[in-house]
Each structure stands twice: as structure tokens, then as C-alpha cells.
Amino acid sequence: VLASTSSATVLGADGLVVTVEAHVGNGLPGFTMVGLPDASCREVGERARAATQCSGLSWPVRRTTVNLAPSAERKVGSSLDLAVALAVLAADRQLPADALRQVAFIGELGLDGGVRPVPGVIAMVDALPPGPVVVPRANAAEARLTGRHEVLATDSLRRTVDALRGGGSWATLPDVVPDSGERAAHIPDLSDVRGHPVGRRALEVAAAGGHNLLLVGPPGSGKTMLAERLPGILPPLDDVTALEATRIHSAAGQVLPGDGRLRRAPFRAPHHGVSSVAMVGGGSHQLRPGEASLAHGGVLFLDELGEFAAPVLDALRTPLEEGVVRIARASLRMTVPARFLLVGAMNPCPCGAAGGPGACRCSPAALDRYTRRLSGPLLDRFDLQVHLPVPPPAVLFDTTPGEPSATVARRVASARRRARRRGVIANASLRAADLERAAPLENDAQHALEDAVTRHRVSGRGLRRLRAVALTLADLDGIEPPLRRIQVLEAMALRQGVVGSTP
């Protein structure tokens, strides 16, 4: 008469373990569901009834109550379908109730009795205590990533019931297809890029040091082309980041690679019309990870940076600072990892012509408005700010391929190894004191920095950023600190005041 089992839903990028209790008793026939299910969750009753009947089982024509515990938390989504159907069947004595007790079930039901994949399986499985867990076959690969659970796959309610009754077998687990070169082939290669010595260098430094990059250039100068090639030179994700990134992508319903685990740095390029919620995550009733979190471990590319709404850009300041997104709502709050490399692209001025001083026809007021669209604090986060002119025709028709991504990636990887010896993933995250220690300056270099302070009114923060970039340059060129003048000057050359600067 009473049965219970375990399942889970997803909240942000975290799993929420849900105990599903079903009671079938006397009274007027009907189905009631309690325990704060939201609209998408409440529909489970209809699906479960149809699925049961289509699977050759019978739905109890009695008073049926399902409770979802903990009842104070809101449940969203269809991942509880399978558990609800099974709990009802067990409460109706069509299944041994004991069979459900130690097993967790995740999956959405179709009316035909099929079990369909759901988003966020890895987060849900991770939240469950160790033990057997039944998941849709298509989610089996990611479910196994936790390594702590016995993953059983199913493709229909019928198969599940049979297996639980001891008369059938679970679905075969899909073969693990390791992330092959096939996916890598989709990432464009740097060898296609002609010219752009500064852009290429900036890209390499951004990848090696984790420095945020702002590309400023007229339309058609190749900003997007360069940015798209950044994932190809970033090192593969480390195990912790890979698991975090996979959870986020899974929770957001993104397609995962064959073996369920993200290894390659993600590349996210939201359109400039994106809302704050879509950017950092949230939503009024369903907390979903946003683009900032989907870019975790990889690149967040914002093309036409000046066109993004100011609140959207401001919302990025916390993740840029802390590497996480914090969303708080009246009833819910969540923290989702969001450590990404920010790459912005924009025109130098509204007219976009800007072939150099004297070419731009923007009025000072228009230029001023354009510059002010980016708040100073955000602009300050870009350690690298480079101007990308349209390459001359001779360069565009040159057929000699540029340096391939693989070669650049090797230099990037070796620079990152040096950074790891300093205890950080990349130089951009060095704290002030550690930076001071890691990047001592030769006298000449010191003078060059002092010069920068007087000439360009560089702030103390800006000075630290310059120094971190100079350290990355030394790492890339295989030079041991102390830093020399040439590295400081190159760091300064890679951080020109380029926005709206065309006089």
C-alpha cells in the first residue's frame, strides 16, 4: 500500500535528492501529487498513467497519493517520472517494494512507456548516495563519470519492471567512445590566419596566462576568426574542471561528447541581445546555468561588446572576480562555477572606419558615448587590449599557412606548467604578493613601468596586470625571471588604450 524510492532533480548545476513516496488506498479514485512539484513536474501523473498502461501494466483505479520529499524544496523537470511510476506500481503491489528501496531512478517517461534522457544526470547522480542507480540509456555515459555508483541503464518502463522483478535484464551500456580527434577537427586552426602578428601574439598570451582579451578593430578585420581559434590552443581541462564543466553542460541540457565528459575548453559566444538571466543563469522558477557558467574552463566570447546591455556586462563582474556565479531568489539560491577567459570584440568607434587617426568621422560626443558604454571596471579586467587593423591585401592573398594551432598549444602548455609551479592555473590568477615574488623586475624593467605610470596614468591595479602579462610573456619565451624591459614593453604594447581612441 505504501512504497518509496529515490530519485533526484537538478537545481542550478547541483543535484537535489528526492524521496518519492506513493500511497494507494481506499477512497475516490484519483491521483494527487504533493511536495512542491512545479508545473512541469506535476504532469508526471498523466505520463505515468499512460506509460504504465502502454507497457501492459495497470494503473491503480484507487486513491493514489505521491509525495516528494523534502517537501520544502521546489521540484522542477521530468527526471522523477520513472521513480513516480515505479513507486505507484509498488504501492499497488505490482512490484516488490523492497526492490525499489536501495535503488535510485532517474528518467522521463514517454506515453508509450519509453524512458527518455533528461538534462543534469551527472549532477543528480553525484548527489545520490553510493549504490545502484537506474538512468536512461542515453545518459549512462555521463552517469558513470562519478565512479561511485553502479549505473544501470534502461530504455523502457517495461524493461525496468521486468528487471526489478528479476525476470529481465538491464539495457546494455553504450560503448564508451573516447573524445577522439573528430571533435577537435571542428575547431578551426590558427594556420588559416594570415597576418595579424599582434592578434596572434595576444591570443597566445591570453591562452597561456588566462588573461582576458579585448580585440578592437573595424568590421572584417578578423576579430571573430581569431577568437574562434582560442579553444584550439587552450590546454585540455583538468579533471576537476572537466567534471564541473560537464555537470554544468549536462544541467543546461547541452549535448555532451561520446564518453560523457567534456575535456576540451568550451567556447561560448552569446549574441549581444542576451538577457542577464541567460548570461549568468537563474530564471524565476527554474534555476539554470547561464552562458558564463557554460563557458567554465573555457572561453566566453562577446562579439560587439559595446552592444551588450550594461546590466548584462555588470553581472559578469562577480564571476570575473570570484570565478563563480551567485544567484539568489526569494526561495532559492545557488552558486555555480564560472571561471572563464573573457574575450571581447568591438569596433574602435561607431563609424567603424578607423583606418587610423584622421580617418574616423565620428563626432567627439558620439565617440564619448561609445566609450562610456563600457564601464571602467569592466575595461580594466581586460589585461590584453589590442587593435586589429584590416590586413593589407598582400597579406590576405599570401598563401603561406600561418603557424598551426598545435605548435602554439605546445608553448601555451609549457607556460601553464610554469604557472602551476607557482600554485595557480594561470598567471592571471596570481595574487599581488605571489606576483611580486614570482616576477621580480630588472632595473630597466622597473623604469619602463614607472614611465608607464607617468605617461599613461596606469593605476596600481593596471600595473599588476601589466606585470602578470610580462611574466606570461617570459614564460612563453622560456625566460626565467627577473623580467626584462623588453617583456614589460611588450606587455604594454598588448594593452593599448584602444577603445574610442581614434582621435
Place this chain on the structure above:
Amino acid sequence: MNTHHHRGDPSRTNAGSNRSASTSTGTGSTGTGTGGTGGIGTGSTGIGGTGTAADLPVAAWLLALASLPGVGPARLSVLAALGDAAGTWSALVAAKGSKADGIKAAGSRAAGSRADWSRADGVQSRWEQVQAALGDPARAWALASAAADVDVAALWSRHVAAGVGVCVRGSPAWPDEAFATEQVPPELLLWKGDLDGLAGARVAIVGTRSCTRYGTEIAHDLGRELAAAGVAVVSGLAAGIDAAAHRGALAVAGAPPIAVVGSGPDVVYPRANAGLWDQIVHQGLLLTEAPLGTRPEPWRFPQRNRIIAALADVVVVVESHQRGGAVVTARHAAAQGRALLAVPGSVHSPSSEGCHDLLADGASVCRGPSDVLLALGMSPGCRRRATEDRAQPDPSGQRVLAAMDWRPASLDGLAEVTGLPLAEVALALDDLRRMGWVQERGGWFERVARRPGVPGLP
């Protein structure tokens, strides 16, 4: 050469009030109309018997008219041509008050308790003249309703208190010869600084706001050399070429610069030039047609340009885009018979296209200050020789310099052309900058030409 000799004189400290009093003494207090505008009345055709109004000079009434919305140089000229600005003003005020019971009654009310119908008749006929002159009764009524809110005496004393002088056409200080050929000459000029600056030869240096380093340098050099030769530099105090020319003129002890602006004398525009604005007020002369507090509305700039063109004996266009305002100023000046010079630039440079068009159309070429002095009929004197005292750059510096051409170059382009690694280009550029071979602005690098003497570009 130095025309500041009055500056320490306490009688000139309240320059505005003194000067304007002197321009209007012939009209205001004695009541004899000697003004060049012709037929300036008694000045006591007051409204409502306000005691102070009777003592106001004609400049005050013209200023009041100029302060009304929708009154630019053209309408002001039409109104001033009626003569007796004070009478015009009282007609406007009376018209506003008469909407209900007829202008005659209002006129008589205005004239005081003694019903002076003949005076009321005068107000009536002046109102009709105003309407006819404006050619648009609606406009006349709009002016009337705006005029009702203006306290002329207060407006006048605000200008006096701010040290702003008001000079009307026909007054002794008025630069008659400058505006002789002008179709719509200004009726009044507001000024701050030293009006003696108008005394000598004047050269306008004009050009685009979005200029290159090249243009900035030339404007600065021209400003400096001409000021040193005793020629007043006239420009518009805008960003770019204008500012560079003014700065150059202020860099030497010579003829003080003259700035003609489009906003009120207290409305600094653009804000970035606030320091320069101040310097010109204290060391030169600032002129405008706009009363205190006037915003820099776009239509005022072409008007401002016509004054620049009129004041100049010679107009030099340093850098201008094909359809730039400077080209318009220059063509206007040429049409008024002024000598026109243009500075050539690279044919690739969009900011020199306007100059090249002028040269093609027959403007004289300006290769430096001596060409301008020749155009003024002055002897250029012995030219200071440009000597090379900069250290020779090292080989990579020479490579970068050779790659730079004379156009603004980006870091990307330089790395591309020289084939040097970015770090070496950055190093070479820093060395070149220290030695004075290049200048950097907003990520663009430009070669610096060998220049005679006096360093110190902005």
C-alpha cells in the same frame, strides 16, 4: 608686438563694463543716436517706467534680443535694422501683455497713468514693423512671449558682472573693415580678454577635429611662428587643429590668440578645452555672438565660422576632410576676398582630402609659416634652420622608422612590415619615442618631423 600693456591697468580690470559703457556712451546717456546701426532712439522708450531700463545702453537691448530663442544673426540683423532696439523691445513686451485687450491699451498702460496715446501709437506701429520685418506673425508672437520673461537690466548686469564686454556694430572698437564684405554682419560681439588683440594682422588657422599627429604639429608650429611674428591667430577653440593652433600661439610671447566660439562666453565647449579656454580669456581674446549661458547648438558653428573667416586677413586650412566645416569656412573666406592657403598632406590621408581639393581649386600652398607671412605681405625674415639633434636610432629602430612612412601606423602593421617579433617592435618604438622620432596616441604611432627650435608640443 606684445599688446598686453593694458592688462595691469586697474581702469581695465572691469573691462566688460568699462568697454561696453564706452561703446554706448554716445547712445545711452546723452540720448543722441550716433550708433552705426542708424536711428538708434533715445534709449529711454522704457516699459512701465522702470527706472533702470532708461539707463541701459543700446548694447543691452540688442543683447536682450539676441538672447531670445530663435534669434540668430539673421533675425537679429533684421530687428536691429528697425533701429531703436529699446523701442522694439518694449513693443514685444507690450504685445505680449495685449493679447486680451488690444495692443493700444497695453501701450497706454505701459506708458504710465497719464494716457500717452501718441506713445502708445508708437508702440503699435513698432509692433507692426516687427511683424513685417520677421515676415511671420507667429514668430513675432513667440518672441513677444519669450521677451516677457526677460529682465533686460538683470541680463545686462549679469554680463557686466561676468566681465563680458558687449561691442555693437558701429561702436569705435568694432572691426569695421573685417565685416565690410559680409552679407549679414554680426550686430554685436561679446568678448572676454583683451580687445586690443584685434588691432594687428590676423590669420585664421582652421581644420578638422579628428586630425592626425601631422596636422596637430603643423597647426601648432604655424600658431607659434605666426604669434611670434606678431600675427594674431584666429581659430574656433574646437578640438584638434583649432586647439593645436591656439596652443602654439600661447607657447610664445607674441601676438595673443583670438578664439571665436559658438556658445556663450561662459559655456566651455568642448569640455576638454577648459584649460585652453581659460588661458585665452586671460592672455588673448575670446569672441562670440551668443549671450551668457547659450548652449553650443549645432547651427551656431557655421555662424561662428563666418566670423572667423571675416576676421582673418589670411585663412590657412591645415587638415580637413572632404566635406569638413573648415573647407566651408575657407570657401566662404575666399568668396569674401581673403587669401586662402592649404597645407598639403599625404594623398592617402582622408583628413587631408579637403585641403587637396582647395589646392586643386587654386588655393595657395602652405609649406610653413613663411608662406603665410608672405601672403600677409610681411617679410618672412630669416628662417630658422631645422637642425637634426636627435640621436640616430639603432638598426631595428631604423627598420621600424622606415616601415612607418608618414602616416599613422598600427603596431600590427609595423610588426607585419618589419617582420620583427612584436616584443622587438615594442622595444624599438619605445626607444624611438624617447629619442623624439615617434609619437604614440591611442595605439597609433606617427613619425615626428625634424622641427625648428622650441620643443613642447601638447
